[in-house]
Amino acid sequence: NAGVTQTPKFQVLKTGQSMTLQxxxxxxxxxxxxxRQDPGMGLRLIHYSVGAGITxxxxxxxxxxxxxxxxxxFPLRLLSAAPSQTSVYFCASRNTGGSSGxxxxxxxxxxxx
Amino acid sequence: xxxxxxxxxxxxxEGDSSVINCTYTDSSSTYLYWYxxxxxxxxxxxxxxxxxxxxxxxQRLTVLLNxxxxxxxxxxxxxxTGDSAIYFCAEPYSGYALxxxxxxxxxxxx
Numbered sequence: 001n002a003g004v005t006q007t008p009k010f011q012v013l014k015t016g017q018s019m020t021l022q023x024x025x026x027x028x029x030x031x032x033x034x035x036r037q038d039p040g041m042g043l044r045l046i047h048y049s050v051g052a053g054i055t056x057x058x059x060x061x062x063x064x065x066x067x068x069x070x071x072x073x074f075p076l077r078l079l080s081a082a083p084s085q086t087s088v089y090f091c092a093s094r095n096t097g098g099s100s101g102x103x104x105x106x107x108x109x110x111x112x113x
Numbered sequence: 114x115x116x117x118x119x120x121x122x123x124x125x126x127e128g129d130s131s132v133i134n135c136t137y138t139d140s141s142s143t144y145l146y147w148y149x150x151x152x153x154x155x156x157x158x159x160x161x162x163x164x165x166x167x168x169x170x171x172q173r174l175t176v177l178l179n180x181x182x183x184x185x186x187x188x189x190x191x192x193x194t195g196d197s198a199i200y201f202c203a204e205p206y207s208g209y210a211l212x213x214x215x216x217x218x219x220x221x222x223x
Contacts, residue, residue: 033210042215050209101146101158
């Protein structure tokens with residue numbers, strides 16, 4: 001099992017460009033979520049999903065879109081990148097029982113210039 | 114959302130015990146989590162505690178939970194230099210994601 005796989009690991013974008021951060025899990029987890037990590041801010045929740053076809057906003061959703069067409073994949077889209085979106089992005093997944101904890105991907109480091 | 118509070122820095126000598134404290138926000142939280150992040154790496158689940166427990170011990174790790182004060186602590190016994198990392202306390206967000214504290218940077222000196 002690969003766990004939670006995030007691609008790419010690094011990306012540089014110009015202001016106004018769009019891109020999709022990929023997240024895939026092979027554990028048949030229902031719950032998936034996206035976070036951004038900024039220095040001194042901890043991890044903040046962007047969007048989450050409780051299953052295929054169902055998504056909801058987290059604490060900092062502006063500027064980001066998500067969709068969940070399959071159980072395995074939960075891509076995060078930046079429609080028009082801004083320097084304020086420079087961050088490290090983490091994807092996580094969990095099954096429906098809370099005791100297993102959340103499994104995190106290794107992250108995508110995004111720089112917007 | 115409301116803030117999960119943690120102290121930002123802790124420095125200990127190798128072999129001493131480390132105690133990292135956290136105040137969470139949601140009194141109905143079922144599970145509370147501790148994650149560890151080493152430099153340049155992702156997050157690793159260290160341990161968790163179910164809300165009906167007061168204490169959980171797992172080798173060198175002891176988690177204490179005070180539900181009345183919404184206070185969670187992580188004690189690391191016999192702290193080693195390899196324990197130097199950022200430690201995050203987290204509570205459930207709507208039951209389907211996590212609400213994190215800002216993290217405590219633990220520095221272990223020889």
